[in-house]
Amino acid sequence: xxxxxxxxxxxxxxxxxxxxxxxxxxxxxxxxxxxxxxxxxxxxxxxxxxxxxxxxxxxxxxxxxxxxxxxxxxxxxxxxxxxxxxxxxxxxxxxxxxxxxxxxxxxxxxxxxxxxxxxxxxxxxxxxxxxxxxxxxxxxxxxxxxxxxxxxxxxxxxxxxxx
Amino acid sequence: xxxxxxxxxxxxxxxxxxxxxxxxxxxxxxxxxxxxxxxxxxxxxxxxxxxxxxxxxxxxxxxxxxxxxxxxxxxxxxxxxxxxxxxxxxxxxxxxxxxxxxxxxxxxxxxxxxxxxxxxxxxxxxxxxxxxxxxxxxxxxxxxxxxxxxxxxxxxxxxxxxxxxxxxxxxxxxxxxxxxxxxxxxxxxxxxxxxxxxxxxxxxxxxxxxxxxxxxxxxxxxxxxxxxxxxxxxxxxxxxxxxxxxxxxxxxxxxxxxxxxxxxxxxxxxxxxxxxxxxxxxxxxxxxxxxxxxxxxxxxxxxxxxxxxxxxxxxxxxxxxxxxxxxxxxxxxxxxxxxxxxxxxxxxxxxxxxxxxxxxxxxxxxxxxxxxxxxxxxxxxxxxxxxxxxxxxxxxxxxxxxxxxxxxxxxxxxxxxxxxxxxxxxxxxxxxxxxxxxxxxxxxxxxxxxxxxxxxxxxxxxxxxxxxxxxxxxxxxxxxxxxxxxxxxxxxxxxxxxxxxxxxxxxxxxxxxxxxxxxxxxxxxxxxxxxxxxxxxxxxxxxxxxxxxxxxxxxxxxxxxxxxxxxxxxxxxxxxxxxxxxxxxxxxxxxxxxxxxxxxxx
Numbered sequence: 001x002x003x004x005x006x007x008x009x010x011x012x013x014x015x016x017x018x019x020x021x022x023x024x025x026x027x028x029x030x031x032x033x034x035x036x037x038x039x040x041x042x043x044x045x046x047x048x049x050x051x052x053x054x055x056x057x058x059x060x061x062x063x064x065x066x067x068x069x070x071x072x073x074x075x076x077x078x079x080x081x082x083x084x085x086x087x088x089x090x091x092x093x094x095x096x097x098x099x100x101x102x103x104x105x106x107x108x109x110x111x112x113x114x115x116x117x118x119x120x121x122x123x124x125x126x127x128x129x130x131x132x133x134x135x136x137x138x139x140x141x142x143x144x145x146x147x148x149x150x151x152x153x154x155x156x157x158x159x160x161x162x163x
Numbered sequence: 164x165x166x167x168x169x170x171x172x173x174x175x176x177x178x179x180x181x182x183x184x185x186x187x188x189x190x191x192x193x194x195x196x197x198x199x200x201x202x203x204x205x206x207x208x209x210x211x212x213x214x215x216x217x218x219x220x221x222x223x224x225x226x227x228x229x230x231x232x233x234x235x236x237x238x239x240x241x242x243x244x245x246x247x248x249x250x251x252x253x254x255x256x257x258x259x260x261x262x263x264x265x266x267x268x269x270x271x272x273x274x275x276x277x278x279x280x281x282x283x284x285x286x287x288x289x290x291x292x293x294x295x296x297x298x299x300x301x302x303x304x305x306x307x308x309x310x311x312x313x314x315x316x317x318x319x320x321x322x323x324x325x326x327x328x329x330x331x332x333x334x335x336x337x338x339x340x341x342x343x344x345x346x347x348x349x350x351x352x353x354x355x356x357x358x359x360x361x362x363x364x365x366x367x368x369x370x371x372x373x374x375x376x377x378x379x380x381x382x383x384x385x386x387x388x389x390x391x392x393x394x395x396x397x398x399x400x401x402x403x404x405x406x407x408x409x410x411x412x413x414x415x416x417x418x419x420x421x422x423x424x425x426x427x428x429x430x431x432x433x434x435x436x437x438x439x440x441x442x443x444x445x446x447x448x449x450x451x452x453x454x455x456x457x458x459x460x461x462x463x464x465x466x467x468x469x470x471x472x473x474x475x476x477x478x479x480x481x482x483x484x485x486x487x488x489x490x491x492x493x494x495x496x497x498x499x500x501x502x503x504x505x506x507x508x509x510x511x512x513x514x515x516x517x518x519x520x521x522x523x524x525x526x527x528x529x530x531x532x533x534x535x536x537x538x539x540x541x542x543x544x545x546x547x548x549x550x551x552x553x554x555x556x557x558x559x560x561x562x563x564x565x566x567x568x569x570x571x572x573x574x575x576x577x578x579x580x581x582x583x584x585x586x587x588x589x590x591x592x593x594x595x596x597x598x599x600x601x602x603x604x605x606x607x608x609x610x611x612x613x614x615x616x617x618x619x620x621x622x623x624x625x626x627x628x629x630x631x632x633x634x635x636x637x638x639x640x641x642x643x644x645x646x647x648x649x650x651x652x653x654x655x656x657x658x659x660x661x662x663x664x665x666x667x668x669x670x671x672x673x674x675x676x677x678x679x680x681x682x683x684x685x686x687x688x689x690x691x692x693x694x695x696x697x698x699x700x701x702x703x704x705x706x707x708x709x710x711x712x713x714x715x716x717x718x719x720x721x722x723x724x725x726x727x728x729x730x731x732x733x734x735x736x737x738x739x740x741x742x743x744x745x746x747x748x749x750x751x752x753x754x755x756x757x758x759x760x761x762x763x764x765x
Binding site: 072 | 341345346347348349350351352353360361362363370764765
């Protein structure tokens, strides 16, 4: 199981007040949990423990339930994310056409594992399920920009575009 | 054309509705009529087919997580989980076809793929539902090899130990914890990484677990069990320098037999005393004695609060799980909780003071053990305030299940043992103390004493029908010399949470008199459904009738006693006269009362 960062946010952090506004906007309705978590992630960049606790208390849910949802959906992140998000498609088509080599190359080049963020916070590396553009395989995306028929030798030039 | 069988409806029908609508369906070629609204699983049981189950538990909402109860329904392309599939007219169901048997076996084999095979070393060996299921479906434990879970054992709690490697993700504990309105346990992550546990992989001691142990009592395997304190007790018993005494809670005598092969509802009080002596305990005391003492202190406290106008309603404090629950989730109510220690802790305090004094035993040589139907009592005994001068009131708490293991290990045949009596002076009790073990019992016992103290006359009948039964919340109004006193009985923490929230929103019809503006004067809350008979440390039982059989034992113990009012217990009276002083006095307060601490919800 991944070890989660124990970051401590100040209670006075203005983002908490904005999170509270979001929760009030949803009328503190526990069935709005997923929407609230989405907005919380937009505010904080990820879902630290304190944020999930806050959401749980204000929606009247056990934090174990909130944690169940935040760890179930791949879109939620429990750790700080990088400034740029690289996704390497591991769908069937991309996989057979070399997606795995791309992923291995990126791991080595960036010095991170899958789901991790580089020490300088610049890149976050993710393996994706099918991105839905098999005709372009193998595919990687950076911040949503699609790089079709990607090869390991093209990677340095691609990464250079993102600071 | 098959003959339609109208099946004996039994309990299922009672639980549905008195005048039941029937549906006709075919189960394994038999045309049967069953009540509408039940599931295929229940219908098949009425038809005499025992479809195997695992995540299903009669006390919990169905989840359909394990897929063990799959059956074939004609016209459906997939097998369906019978625990969630409602009966309907004209369904044709096969519970025992080759396809079903093969699917079931595969499901169990997949569950076994990640489950350790070291059954012989597991505390659930012999009582494990997965083991039984594997035997029933003829599973090959080695057909699939899965990656075992690497989540470490959590033994942070003084009451419960979780071993995620044994967890089969059936979710029973999650549902039990959620029914208790605690929600300490949940699912986390997904796919092969799925785990059950507290949020953020915290340990039980770090979250708002109240140690009620309802999770452990529904876990089908050895993934959540009580902390095993038998080794510490064996060690003390073998140490000649230790003076080892034991006390036994009311509900244990009504259930211990089940764990040792006797039918539910067998009272084993006398045999239990003999068993404890043969295990080597020097003195065998009865927690019922201090249950009487609790009633005297608590009734006195209640009458004081009633006269002084509060804080009311007063909540009972015997249930350690409820106390911890209140601390976490309703801390503003703590001033309303009776300051009386629980009977376990009162006994613990008396053993190392009064008993040590009269018996001239060095209190530091005493090792005080209690046998409880409860896992929260382990946590209660470990609370820092439950002791004095570096001394614990109670040194070790065993659940009913642990005592049964010790009796088995010692080779004692409980059924064949002669009967014996608890030791004086801390072994004499009234009938009022016996009913402590059932929901409503503490209130009933308290009211018997309160009524006689206030009115000077005896109650016409000692049994409060309105306070007995299994409704989640029950209430009654009694008239005390012209004053109406409203009382309520609540069991199961989910009910307690709803009850307290309703109080916060202002329940209707406030009582008249000094308690005006407050709808209740006195409320009993028990953490476990059914009270201690349904405690988290009791023998495993899937059948809800078992709790009722245990309760019947305690009601019989009460009605068969000559003395049925706590304050008439002659030993209790003697103790106050010669040693404790005044009821609610300084010494009583120092030894028999406690404090609470607001905690955060997690």
